[in-house]
Amino acid sequence: xxxxxxxxxxxxxxxxxxxxxxxxxxxxxxxxxxxxxxxxxxxxxxxxxxxxxxxxxxxxxxxxxxxxxxxxxxxxxxxxxxxxxxxxxxxxxxxxxxxxxxxxxxxxxxxxxxxxxxxxxxxxxxxxxxxxxxxxxxxxxxxxxxxxxxxxxxxxxxxxxxxxxxxxxxxxxxxxxxxxxxxxxxxxxxxxxxxxxxxxxxxxxxxxxxxxxxxxxxxxxxxxxxxxxxxxxxxxxxxxxxxxxxxxxxxxxxxxxxxxxxxxxxxxxxxxx
Amino acid sequence: xxxxxxxxxxxxxxxxxxxxxxxxxxxxxxxxxxxxxxxxxxxxxxxxxxxxxxxxxxxxxxxxxxxxxxxxxxxxxxxxxxxxxxxxxxxxxxxxxxxxxxxxxxxxxxxxxxxxxxxxxxxxxxxxxxxxxxxxxxxxxxxxxxxxxxxxxxxxxxxxxxxxxxxxxxxxxxxxxxxxxxxxxxxxxxxxxxxxxxxxxxxxxxxxxxxxxxxxxxxxxxxxxxxxxxxxxxxxxxxxxxxxxxxxxxxxxxxxxxxxxxxxxxxxxxxxxxxxxxxxxxxxxxxxxxxxxxxxxxxxxxx
Numbered sequence: 393x394x395x396x397x398x399x400x401x402x403x404x405x406x407x408x409x410x411x412x413x414x415x416x417x418x419x420x421x422x423x424x425x426x427x428x429x430x431x432x433x434x435x436x437x438x439x440x441x442x443x444x445x446x447x448x449x450x451x452x453x454x455x456x457x458x459x460x461x462x463x464x465x466x467x468x469x470x471x472x473x474x475x476x477x478x479x480x481x482x483x484x485x486x487x488x489x490x491x492x493x494x495x496x497x498x499x500x501x502x503x504x505x506x507x508x509x510x511x512x513x514x515x516x517x518x519x520x521x522x523x524x525x526x527x528x529x530x531x532x533x534x535x536x537x538x539x540x541x542x543x544x545x546x547x548x549x550x551x552x553x554x555x556x557x558x559x560x561x562x563x564x565x566x567x568x569x570x571x572x573x574x575x576x577x578x579x580x581x582x583x584x585x586x587x588x589x590x591x592x593x594x595x596x597x598x599x600x601x602x603x604x605x606x607x608x609x610x611x612x613x614x615x616x617x618x619x620x621x622x623x624x625x626x627x628x629x630x631x632x633x634x635x636x637x638x639x640x641x642x643x644x645x646x647x648x649x650x651x652x653x654x655x656x657x658x659x660x661x662x663x664x665x
Numbered sequence: 666x667x668x669x670x671x672x673x674x675x676x677x678x679x680x681x682x683x684x685x686x687x688x689x690x691x692x693x694x695x696x697x698x699x700x701x702x703x704x705x706x707x708x709x710x711x712x713x714x715x716x717x718x719x720x721x722x723x724x725x726x727x728x729x730x731x732x733x734x735x736x737x738x739x740x741x742x743x744x745x746x747x748x749x750x751x752x753x754x755x756x757x758x759x760x761x762x763x764x765x766x767x768x769x770x771x772x773x774x775x776x777x778x779x780x781x782x783x784x785x786x787x788x789x790x791x792x793x794x795x796x797x798x799x800x801x802x803x804x805x806x807x808x809x810x811x812x813x814x815x816x817x818x819x820x821x822x823x824x825x826x827x828x829x830x831x832x833x834x835x836x837x838x839x840x841x842x843x844x845x846x847x848x849x850x851x852x853x854x855x856x857x858x859x860x861x862x863x864x865x866x867x868x869x870x871x872x873x874x875x876x877x878x879x880x881x882x883x884x885x886x887x888x889x890x891x892x893x894x895x896x897x898x899x900x901x902x903x904x905x906x907x908x909x910x911x912x913x914x915x916x917x918x919x920x921x922x923x924x925x926x927x928x929x930x931x932x933x934x935x936x937x938x939x940x941x942x943x944x945x946x947x948x949x950x951x952x953x954x955x956x957x958x959x960x961x962x963x964x965x966x967x968x
Contacts, residue, residue: 399879401778401879402778405770405773405774405778406774406778408770408771408774409770409771409774409775409788412767412771412792412850413791413792415847416792416795416847417795418810419803419806419807419809419810419847420795420798420802420803420806422806422809422810422816423802423805423806423809426809435808435809435812436808436809436812436814436815436816436819437809437815437816437819476703479699480699480700480703481700483695483696483697483699483700484696484697484699484700486692486696487692487693487694487695487696487697487700488697490690490693492690492693492694492697494697494701495693495697498697498700498701498704501701501704501708501709502700502704504708505704505708506901506904507900507904507951507952507955508708508712508904508908508948508951509904509905509907509908509909509925509947509948509951510908511908511910511925511928511929511932511944512712512715512908512928512944512947512948513707513708513711515711515715515928515932515937515940515941515944516708516710516711516712516714516715516944517707517711518932519711519714519715519718519937519941520710520711520714522728522937523714523717523718536703536706536707537707539703539707540703540704540707540708543700543703543704547700572692597797600799601797601798601799601800603799603800603801603911604908604910604911607929607932608932616799617799617800617801620799620801620802620805621801621911624801624805624915632805633805635802636798636799636802636805636806639798639799639802640798640799640802643797643798644794644797647794647797
C-alpha cells in the first residue's frame with residue numbers, strides 16, 4: 393500500500409477514527425471544563441463563571457468523605473501492585489521460556505484470572521478472608537485482588553517481549569564466560585527494561601482505577617475508586633468533576649513519567665551501544 | 666486458501682519454550698512459584714470458597730456452614746434470574762456487535778492505512794489514554810452530555826427539534842450500552858490491531874496481483890486472518906459485559922438489572938450464600954461462552 397495515493401477508503405476511515413477519538417475524549421473534556429464551574433454553577437452547562445471553588449472544596453475536610461486518605465491508600469496500593477507485577481511477571485516470563493511441569497495449567501489459570509468476572513474475585517476473596525477469620529484490608533486482600541487483574545496482563549506482555557527476544561545475545565554472553573546472573577543483569581535486563589516499565593505502568597493504573605475487585609476486599613477504609621463511587625451517590629456538585637479532573641491528571645502524570653523513563657532508558661542504551 | 670495462508674502468516678518464528686537454554690531446571694519452578702502462589706491464594710482458593718459457601722445456609726446476620734441446595738434452587742427456579750440473564754445477554758449481544766464493528770475499523774485503519782510505526786504508536790496511545798482513567802469517572806462524564814439539561818437536550822431544544830428534554834438519554838438501557846461501548850471498545854481494538862500487524866503484507870500484495878479488489882482482499886484475506894484477534898476481543902468484551910454491575914447500576918439509574926448487579930445487591934444485603942450460588946451459575950455461563958468462542962476460533966497461535 394505504501395507509496396500509493398490515498399484512496400477514498402482512507403478518508404472515510406480517517407473520519408471514522410476521528411469520530412471515535414472524539415467519542416473517547418468528548419465526555420472527559422466536558423468534565424474537565426465543568427470542574428472549573430463557578431461557585432453557583434451546577435453539574436451541566438452553561439458555565440456559571442469560572443473558579444477553583446470545587447478544587448478547593450475537594451481538599452477541604454468535608455462531610456462527604458476522606459479524599460486525601462483514599463488517594464494516599466490508592467497511591468500506595470498502586471505502587472505495591474506495580475512493584476509486585478514487575479517482579480512476579482518478569483520471573484514468570486523467564487520461567488515460561490522453558491517447558492516445565494505444570495506450565496500449561498498455570499498459564500490457563502492466569503488467563504482464567506482475566507476471564508472470571510471481577511465481582512466474583514471480589515466476592516471470593518472477601519468470603520475466603522471471612523471464613524478463615526482474617527480481616528479484609530486494602531493492603532492484604534485488596535492487594536491480592538488487584539494482583540489477580542494486573543499479573544495476567546503483565547505476564548502476557550512478558551510473553552510478547554520474550555517472543556521477540558533474540559537469544560543469540562544470551563548465547564554470546566555465555567560464550568564470553570558470563571554466569572547466568574551476569575547474562576541476566578548485563579544483557580537481558582537492560583534490553584527488556586522499557587517493557588518492564590510498561591508492565592509496571594500497567595500494574596499501577598489497573599490498580600489505581602480498580603473498583604469491582606476492591607468492593608469486598610478493601611476492608612474498612614476506602615480506596616479512591618470506592619470513594620468516587622460513594623461520592624456519585626450523595627454528591628451533586630461539580631466537586632465530583634474536580635475529583636475526576638485531579639485523578640485523571642494524576643494518571644496522565646504517571647504515564648508521562650513512565651514514557652519519559654522508557655525514552656531515557658532507550659536513549660542511554662543507544663548511547664552505550 | 667485462507668486456511669493455508671492463516672497458518673503461514675501467524676506462525677511464530679520459533680516457539681520460545683523450545684529453544685535450549687542452559688539453566689538448571691529448578692530455576693523455572695522457582696521463577697514460576699510466586700505467580701502460582703498468588704493465583705492459588707487469590708484466585709483458585711477464593712473460587713473454591715465461593716463454591717463451598719454456595720451450599721451454606723444463612724440468616725439475616727451470619728452465614729452458617731451446611732450443605733443445602735436451596736441457594737441454587739432459589740437462583741435457578743426464579744423467573745427474576747431468567748429475566749436478568751436475558752437482559753444481561755441483551756446488553757452483551759448489543760455491546761459485542763458495536764465494539765466489534767467499531768473496533769475492527771479502528772484497528773484496520775491503524776494497521777493498514779497508517780504508514781509509519783511512529784504514527785501508529787502515537788494514534789494508538791491516543792486511543793489508550795482515556796482507558797487509564799477510572800471507569801466511574803468516565804461514566805460520570807456522560808452526565809453533562811446526556812442529562813435532562815445536558816448538552817444534547819439543550820442543543821436539540823434550541824435548534825427546535827424537540828420541545829421537551831428526551832428522558833431516555835440518561836438512566837436507560839441506551840445510556841448503559843453507550844457507556845459500555847465507551848469503556849470496552851479498546852479491549853477489542855488492541856487484540857485485533859495486534860493480529861492485523863502480524864498479517865504478512867505480501868499476502869495482500871499477492872491477492873492484489875491475482876486481481877482481487879479492495880473488498881475481496883478484506884473479506885478473503887484480512888477478515889479470516891483477523892479472526893484470532895476478534896475472538897480474543899470478543900472474550901474480553903463478553904466476559905466484561907456479563908459480569909458488569911457498576912455501569913448497569915450507574916447508567917441505568919437502578920432501573921435495569923444485570924447478573925453482576927444482582928450479585929452485588931445480594932452482597933450488600935449480606936446474603937453471601939445466595940450471592941455465591943448466583944456467582945457459580947454466572948461463572949459456568951461465562952466459561953461456557955468462552956469455550957464456545959474457542960471452539961469456533963483457534964486463538965492458541967496468538968498467545
